[in-house]
Amino acid sequence: MKSGAALVLGLETSCDETAVALLDGAGGARASRVSSQEEAHRLFGGVVPEIAARAHLENLPPLLDAALADAGASLLDVTAVAATAGPGLVGALLVGLSEGKGLALGLQVPFVPVNHIEGHALSPFLDGGGGPSARVPETFTALVVSGGHTHVFRFGKDGIARLARTRDDAAGEAFDKVAKMAGLGYPGGPAVDRLARRGRTARPFPVPHFKDGSFDFSFSGLKTAARDRLREMGRVPAPGASGAVPLREEDAPQGLCDLMADVEEAIVAQLLHRVSRLHEVGRFEVLTVSGGVAANTLVRERVPAWGRVRGVDVRLAPRALTGDNGVMIAFAGLRRLRSGRTGEGLGAVARSRWPLESLG
Ligand code: KG4
Ligand code: ZN
Numbered sequence: 001m002k003s004g005a006a007l008v009l010g011l012e013t014s015c016d017e018t019a020v021a022l023l024d025g026a027g028g029a030r031a032s033r034v035s036s037q038e039e040a041h042r043l044f045g046g047v048v049p050e051i052a053a054r055a056h057l058e059n060l061p062p063l064l065d066a067a068l069a070d071a072g073a074s075l076l077d078v079t080a081v082a083a084t085a086g087p088g089l090v091g092a093l094l095v096g097l098s099e100g101k102g103l104a105l106g107l108q109v110p111f112v113p114v115n116h117i118e119g120h121a122l123s124p125f126l127d128g129g130g131g132p133s134a135r136v137p138e139t140f141t142a143l144v145v146s147g148g149h150t151h152v153f154r155f156g157k158d159g160i161a162r163l164a165r166t167r168d169d170a171a172g173e174a175f176d177k178v179a180k181m182a183g184l185g186y187p188g189g190p191a192v193d194r195l196a197r198r199g200r201t202a203r204p205f206p207v208p209h210f211k212d213g214s215f216d217f218s219f220s221g222l223k224t225a226a227r228d229r230l231r232e233m234g235r236v237p238a239p240g241a242s243g244a245v246p247l248r249e250e251d252a253p254q255g256l257c258d259l260m261a262d263v264e265e266a267i268v269a270q271l272l273h274r275v276s277r278l279h280e281v282g283r284f285e286v287l288t289v290s291g292g293v294a295a296n297t298l299v300r301e302r303v304p305a306w307g308r309v310r311g312v313d314v315r316l317a318p319r320a321l322t323g324d325n326g327v328m329i330a331f332a333g334l335r336r337l338r339s340g341r342t343g344e345g346l347g348a349v350a351r352s353r354w355p356l357e358s359l360g
Contacts, residue, residue: 082333
């Protein structure tokens with residue numbers, strides 16, 4: 001490849017996806033490889049930290065080779081390395097973070113520790129097909145909805161402010177838990193999405209409110225309400241099991257599809273309710289929607305429709321970049337590198353918690 005051109009290596013190992021990407025200086029992905037560990041964790045109905053860390057160790061080296069081959073590049077072409085430093089599972093984070101630091105040291109290029117949530121929040125500015133990224137406005141609002149996080153942040157001239165967060169489960173976790181109770185397996189979001197397409201909303205669940213007037217989210221009540229409805233239809237967990245007997249999606253009865261449509265509707269209604277309230281008190285022009293749940297069919301319909309009515313420019317993460325990936329990490333790293341805000345650099349440690357609003 002052309003010498004002197006920027007090529008940022010992005011490494012992501014915060015949870016159950018090992019991801020490597022190479023991003024050019026225009027914000028275009030030259031390569032993006034993701035290795036999912038779904039199979040390894042499915043047996044346990046959720047992510048097992050020790051299994052995740054070991055799988056990252058095994059997956060990362062071949063994934064890096066494959067990404068370099070895809071980009072027609074060699075390690076010597078890499079001009080900077082970015083790796084997720086948190087939040088996430090510490091043992092899992094350490095794999096990508098240590099690899100990233102080692103590579104940056106060996107190659108004598110800058111190292112940028114990246115906050116996973118910042119990666120998600122910026123992913124809607126990326127082109128899903130590898131084209132150049134869009135311009136990132138100075139100010140925008142970000143709704144990040146994944147399996148581990150449900151937040152609204154305001155990115156502005158003065159830094160990043162958190163406007164809302166979940167007080168219990170994340171939106172993706174709510175999808176996953178309801179799916180598990182119904183016997184649909186892990187991860188549950190895509191299964192609920194597919195069943196909801198075959199269902200009709202029939203008995204809406206209420207949108208919860210906090211008495212203190214906060215705009216925070218809460219999804220744990222929905223989980224309990226859905227469990228009651230599953231009991232009503234005779235889908236109760238087997239003795240000693242946390243989920244119902246496994247169910248093949250094609251065998252799902254109409255009542256279950258309708259319930260999944262109600263669950264999905266309740267989650268999307270709450271997301272839009274909070275976003276609406278926040279927009280009322282501090283209008284925003286650009287809203288990004290990212291994280292695994294941004295792949296949801298109803299989210300992708302309803303949030304842009306909401307924006308059209310209010311004149312808000314809604315940017316959805318490209319479907320291919322809703323889940324964890326290395327492109328968003330490389331992109332967040334590239335931005336920080338260009339603005340000289342690389343934080344602790346090689347001194348960064350893996351953090352299970354790392355509030356985005358604490359970053360400059
Ligand atoms: O961003 P992500 O890959 O990992 C985290 O950082 O958490 O998000 C994974 C989450 C899971 O909870 C998964 O069930 C959910 O995103 N998800 C969906 C859909 N696809 C993935 N939820 C609803 N509908 C979908 N189509
Ligand atoms: Zn994520």
